[in-house]
Amino acid sequence: MQVPAYEPRLVGLWSVGAFIHAYLARATMPFLVGVVTGVTWWFAQPLWDAQDGMTVVVLLGAGAVLAAALAVLHDGWIDRFAWTWRTVAGGMALTSLFVAAIPDLGNEGLTWSAGLVLALAIAAAATVAAALVSRGARILEPLGAIAVLVTATSLSLWTTGTDTTAVDGADWAHAAISVVAYVVLAVALVALGTLRDHQALTWMAMAGLVVFTTFQSFAVFAPIVTGAWLFVVLGTVFLGTGFLFDRARRELVHALDTTPDVTPDVTPKGTDR
Numbered sequence: 001m002q003v004p005a006y007e008p009r010l011v012g013l014w015s016v017g018a019f020i021h022a023y024l025a026r027a028t029m030p031f032l033v034g035v036v037t038g039v040t041w042w043f044a045q046p047l048w049d050a051q052d053g054m055t056v057v058v059l060l061g062a063g064a065v066l067a068a069a070l071a072v073l074h075d076g077w078i079d080r081f082a083w084t085w086r087t088v089a090g091g092m093a094l095t096s097l098f099v100a101a102i103p104d105l106g107n108e109g110l111t112w113s114a115g116l117v118l119a120l121a122i123a124a125a126a127t128v129a130a131a132l133v134s135r136g137a138r139i140l141e142p143l144g145a146i147a148v149l150v151t152a153t154s155l156s157l158w159t160t161g162t163d164t165t166a167v168d169g170a171d172w173a174h175a176a177i178s179v180v181a182y183v184v185l186a187v188a189l190v191a192l193g194t195l196r197d198h199q200a201l202t203w204m205a206m207a208g209l210v211v212f213t214t215f216q217s218f219a220v221f222a223p224i225v226t227g228a229w230l231f232v233v234l235g236t237v238f239l240g241t242g243f244l245f246d247r248a249r250r251e252l253v254h255a256l257d258t259t260p261d262v263t264p265d266v267t268p269k270g271t272d273r
Contacts, residue, residue, distance in 0.1 A: 046115035060096035060150030101178035
C-alpha cells in the first residue's frame, strides 16, 4: 500500500507485470489489475513533477487516445480486452471534457515534464499502430479521441473572466461551446456503443450528460445568470441536450434496424410470373 507514496515508477512496473501475466495466460483478473495500476501510474507519474489542472486535462485526453487505439488493436484478437479498453477510453474522454469545461482551469498554462511527454508519446505510438492494422472505419475511434484531446486542451487554455459581476461574451461562449462539445461526444459514444454492441458506453454517455449539464447549470451558469433566469437557462439546457441526445439515438437505431429487401429471385428462367 505504500508503494505509490514513494515511487510512481514501481506502480508502472506492477502494471507491466500484470499485463505480461494477463496476455500470456489470456486471464481477465490480471488484466484488470494491469488496467487499474496502469491508469494509476498514467496520472501519478506526470503529476509527481507538476500538479496543475492543464496536466490533468491533457492526461485524460491522451489516455482516451491510448485506450481507444488499444481497443482497435484488440478487436478480433482478444475481444473481452477490447471491451475494457473501449470502456476506459469512453470514461476518460467524458471526464476530460468535463474537467476542461471548468472556467480558468488552465490559467497557469501547461507545465511540461518527462512523464507528460512519455504519456503523449505512448498514445501517439498506439494510434500509429492502430492506423496500420485497423480495418475499415475503426481508426475513427482513436481519431475521435484525438479530437476530444484537442478540444479539451483548447477549452482549458481559453481564459475567461473570474469576476462574476462583469460577465462578457467570452464567458457565455466558453460555457455554450463546452455544452455543445459534450453533447456531441455523448452522442458519438451512444453511436459507438450501438455499433459495437457496447451498452456500457451508452449508459456512461447518458449518465455523464446528466451530471455535466447539472454541473454546468449550477456551477458555471449560476455566476453568469442569477435569480429566476438561472432556472430558465437550466431548463433550456436540459431540454435542448435531452432532445438532441434522444433524437440522435432514435435515428441511429432506426438506421441500423432498417435493412433493404434482398430476397433472391428464385423463379426459373423462362417461367411466366
